[in-house]
Amino acid sequence: xxxxxxxxxxxxxxxxxxxxxxxxxxxxxxxxxxxxxxxxxxxxxxxxxxxxxxxxxxxxxxxxxxxxxxxxxxxx
Numbered sequence: 826x827x828x829x830x831x832x833x834x835x836x837x838x839x840x841x842x843x844x845x846x847x848x849x850x851x852x853x854x855x856x857x858x859x860x861x862x863x864x865x866x867x868x869x870x871x872x873x874x875x876x877x878x879x880x881x882x883x884x885x886x887x888x889x890x891x892x893x894x895x896x897x898x899x900x901x
Contacts (some may be wrong), residue, residue, distance in 0.1 A: 834888045834892065841879075846875040852871045854867065
């Protein structure tokens with residue numbers, strides 16, 4: 826399956842927004858956890874989703890930069 830650079834940027838943006846939303850929900854729910862093991866697991870879960878969102882943002886930015894470079898080269 827081939828995606829255009831614009832589609833890659835769009836999908837990466839949507840996926841990053843979902844990942845950051847899950848991470849924020851995870852971080853905001855930490856206050857109600859009293860067990861130390863569950864708290865550590867919840868923090869790891871939230872940080873994992875933050876990591877996924879960061880990776881999606883990086884790849885979306887790279888795809889956007891590549892699309893812009895290709896468009897600039899076509900104009901020359």
